[in-house]
Amino acid sequence: MMTEMKSVDITKKDLRKLFWRSIPVETAYNSERMHNTYYVFALTPILKKAYANDKEGMREALKRHMAFYNATPQIEPWIVGITAALEVENAKNNNTMGETVNAVKTGLMGPMSVIGDSLFFTGGFRVIAASVGASLCMAGNPLGLLLYCLIFNVPNYISHYFGIFYGYKIGGNFIEKVIGSGLMKKITDVALMVGITVLGTLTSAYVALSTPLSINYGETSFAVQQIFDEICPNVLPLILTLTLAWLMRKKNVSATVLMVTVIIAGVLLGSLGII
Amino acid sequence: MQTALLLGLVYVFGWINYNALCSYMHRPIIICALTGLVLGDFKTGLVIGGTMELAWMGLLPYAGMVTAEETMGAIFGTYFAITTGNSFEVAIGIGLPTALLGAYLSTLLFTVGSYFMHRCDKYAEEGDIDRINRWHISFSIIGLVLCTSIVVIGVYFGNDLISSIVNAIPENIMDGLGKASDLLPAVGFAMLLNILWDKRFVPLFFIGFAVSVYLELNVMAVTILSLSAAMLIMYLKEDRLEVEDDD
Numbered sequence: 001m002m003t004e005m006k007s008v009d010i011t012k013k014d015l016r017k018l019f020w021r022s023i024p025v026e027t028a029y030n031s032e033r034m035h036n037t038y039y040v041f042a043l044t045p046i047l048k049k050a051y052a053n054d055k056e057g058m059r060e061a062l063k064r065h066m067a068f069y070n071a072t073p074q075i076e077p078w079i080v081g082i083t084a085a086l087e088v089e090n091a092k093n094n095n096t097m098g099e100t101v102n103a104v105k106t107g108l109m110g111p112m113s114v115i116g117d118s119l120f121f122t123g124g125f126r127v128i129a130a131s132v133g134a135s136l137c138m139a140g141n142p143l144g145l146l147l148y149c150l151i152f153n154v155p156n157y158i159s160h161y162f163g164i165f166y167g168y169k170i171g172g173n174f175i176e177k178v179i180g181s182g183l184m185k186k187i188t189d190v191a192l193m194v195g196i197t198v199l200g201t202l203t204s205a206y207v208a209l210s211t212p213l214s215i216n217y218g219e220t221s222f223a224v225q226q227i228f229d230e231i232c233p234n235v236l237p238l239i240l241t242l243t244l245a246w247l248m249r250k251k252n253v254s255a256t257v258l259m260v261t262v263i264i265a266g267v268l269l270g271s272l273g274i275i
Numbered sequence: 276m277q278t279a280l281l282l283g284l285v286y287v288f289g290w291i292n293y294n295a296l297c298s299y300m301h302r303p304i305i306i307c308a309l310t311g312l313v314l315g316d317f318k319t320g321l322v323i324g325g326t327m328e329l330a331w332m333g334l335l336p337y338a339g340m341v342t343a344e345e346t347m348g349a350i351f352g353t354y355f356a357i358t359t360g361n362s363f364e365v366a367i368g369i370g371l372p373t374a375l376l377g378a379y380l381s382t383l384l385f386t387v388g389s390y391f392m393h394r395c396d397k398y399a400e401e402g403d404i405d406r407i408n409r410w411h412i413s414f415s416i417i418g419l420v421l422c423t424s425i426v427v428i429g430v431y432f433g434n435d436l437i438s439s440i441v442n443a444i445p446e447n448i449m450d451g452l453g454k455a456s457d458l459l460p461a462v463g464f465a466m467l468l469n470i471l472w473d474k475r476f477v478p479l480f481f482i483g484f485a486v487s488v489y490l491e492l493n494v495m496a497v498t499i500l501s502l503s504a505a506m507l508i509m510y511l512k513e514d515r516l517e518v519e520d521d522d
Binding site for chain 2 (some may be wrong): 021024025026027028030031032033036037038040041044047048055056058059062063066073074088091104117118120121127128129130131132134135136137138139140141142144145148149150152153156162168172174186189190192193194195196197198199200201202203206207208209222231232233234237238240241242244245249250255256259262263264265266267268271272275
């Protein structure tokens with residue numbers, strides 16, 4: 001039995017509305033389902049058009065998007081764009097694709113966030129922007145603020161823009177196409193490589209740890225720090241950073257606990273003149 | 276009062292940039308400079324911001340968990356550092372506990388929000404998209420107003436209290452705080468290293484360390500070199516795969 005296809009006319013103007021509404025990802029964030037009401041907010045222009053005279057379709061769509069959602073904000077518009085295309089397809093096909101919408105949307109959450117986090121959050125643009133910007137600011141150069149803003153936000157808004165328009169265009173084929181071609185894997189690997197290398201440099205440049213202690217052999221005294229410097233300059237910051245990373249990785253110590261411990265240890269050792 | 280309100284505006288700027296624009300301009304690097312500008316000491320704010328940004332590099336809301344309210348911490352830290360004597364130790368000493376406290380308040384707000392969010396399930400059942408939108412906007416604004424008033428009230432009433440505490444701290448403890456803040460970046464870098472951990476790429480960490488220690492290259496230089504090298508490696512790998520395909 002063939003049913004007639006419903007026609008839904010999504011214009012360039014609707015997509016522009018979707019773009020603007022897709023920007024405020026972290027508004028009305030809640031602990032239980034995180035970005036869910038944002039998702040409804042962003043999709044509103046598309047849903048209103050797709051389910052214009054279809055109360056049941058709208059109800060099902062709203063229930064779908066009230067579910068838990070969370071992805072890296074800078075990459076989430078891609079998923080919003082793809083989902084918007086799928087919702088339109090669903091409306092055209094008399095609401096038979098609800099499960100596909102859910103599957104694609106949920107399936108994209110993990111892989112897209114791994115890419116998003118390494119590009120915009122834990123590594124990539126944010127870390128480069130912060131370290132380049134902060135080193136200029138510390139030298140009193142306000143140009144650091146501008147560089148920080150541009151290095152992070154030019155890629156951020158390019159991703160936002162193309163996420164909506166390109167994501168909508170490609171709809172469901174997107175994930176096979178991009179992941180199949182290995183492009184995303186390559187971008188992630190490059191971001192990881194740069195991120196890890198820069199972390200090594202940051203450790204040496206910005207963690208300051210040395211000791212003023214000295215050992216006395218009768219008449220002569222010998223500075224302890226000199227021994228460390230002969231092994232490798234800045235070896236103490238290196239050991240500290242790697243030890244902390246090991247505690248987090250292998251012993252599951254939380255960053256907050258480590259931070260408080262480091263502060264207390266620093267204050268104690270510092271005021272006793274050991275470091 | 277004027278200062279308190281202006282710093283409230285700085286918080287609004289940070290909130291909008293993080294929550295609504297996702298531009299990451301709510302971080303200490305920007306917020307401390309703005310706080311300095313409000314207090315008439317832009318330069319000090321700028322320097323504190325750069326230092327705090329690096330110290331807090333790894334202080335991120337990870338996987339939906341708010342670990343620190345960086346914007347509040349940056350505003351309070353810079354405000355009390357500049358008004359009590361311009362030292363970075365004070366900025367970190369006040370900023371960090373404030374940021375942690377702010378995180379508890381945010382988490383509380385998000386949890387209470389979850390309870391009220393269940394109303395939207397009813398709206399969804401009724402197919403009423405406009406009411407979900409209205410709820411979304413109202414809850415966003417409530418969050419903004421609550422957090423901003425904490426900043427305004429804290430600055431307005433906290434000044435005398437905090438200055439007397441800061442002045443009562445002995446000299447060598449203050450020195451120790453300085454040393455502690457030198458160590459803090461290690462926690463941030465360790466956290467990032469842990470998240471980015473990929474066995475294949477760990478040697479690069481030591482390369483990054485060595486070129487900084489022995490060749491004294493700065494972060495920008497290392498970024499350019501490692502980005503070029505990483506892309507080169509990718510292309511070379513691609514070529515090799517193509518050659519293998521040809522056989």
